[in-house]
Amino acid sequence: MAAILSPSILAYEDDFLLIIDKPAGMLVHPTVSERGTTLYDYVKAYYEANGINAGIHPVSRLDRNTSGLVIFAKEPVVQHWLSQQQVEKEYLALACGRFDCSEGIIEAPIARKEGSIIERCVDYTRGKYAKTAYEVLAAYSSCTLLKVRLFTGRTHQIRVHLASIGHPLVNDNLYGTPGPQARHALHACRLEFPFDEEVFTAEAPLPEDMRQLLEAGD
Numbered sequence: 001m002a003a004i005l006s007p008s009i010l011a012y013e014d015d016f017l018l019i020i021d022k023p024a025g026m027l028v029h030p031t032v033s034e035r036g037t038t039l040y041d042y043v044k045a046y047y048e049a050n051g052i053n054a055g056i057h058p059v060s061r062l063d064r065n066t067s068g069l070v071i072f073a074k075e076p077v078v079q080h081w082l083s084q085q086q087v088e089k090e091y092l093a094l095a096c097g098r099f100d101c102s103e104g105i106i107e108a109p110i111a112r113k114e115g116s117i118i119e120r121c122v123d124y125t126r127g128k129y130a131k132t133a134y135e136v137l138a139a140y141s142s143c144t145l146l147k148v149r150l151f152t153g154r155t156h157q158i159r160v161h162l163a164s165i166g167h168p169l170v171n172d173n174l175y176g177t178p179g180p181q182a183r184h185a186l187h188a189c190r191l192e193f194p195f196d197e198e199v200f201t202a203e204a205p206l207p208e209d210m211r212q213l214l215e216a217g218d
Helices: 039-049 076-083 157-164 208-217
Strands: 010-013 017-022 067-073 088-096 103-107 110-112 120-122 131-139 143-150 186-195 198-203
Touching: 010 198, 017 039, 067 076, 088 157, 088 208, 103 157, 110 157, 120 157, 131 157, 143 157
Parallel strands: 067 186
Antiparallel strands: 010 017, 017 067, 088 143, 088 186, 103 131, 110 120, 131 143, 186 198
């Protein structure tokens, strides 16, 4: 059985939603080869330990090595409702190198790379429309801290788009320097969506491992 979720990563909970600040290195969903240690398993154990009779319906997801906010709906109708909403997602990203402009928009279609089941690429023939906006928050000697906003939700979108302009994420060994997959410097820090004539917002601070990467890049 999975361990119980630490209170420190419970970003928000009510009768309808559970929002987790997922640590890097953890899958969101179980797979054939990995069960018992995924975020889904941890949520299930949390429900059982606290007598919560609710479903586990993912509304958002993150790559294994991306940290940050993941939404679970407790009822299918809530999952469906949220899927119809415009959920704004913001990330903190540490990208290699320094940027010439303080902000920018990347509009480039993304497709699965031929011959790979994992890797994506910019492909103007086969790709699906993708749009990413970025803003420079701080510049360091060898890297730049960005605030990134997604307008579409393609697989690996931020990683592919930043790599396409010559600034892959720090430690992104799939789209940057080749090597074993590691904790790439990407954190889902903010979610926002309309709710009952107001705006619901959830936030997650920069995790310690990314703070250490910032210090190393300064």
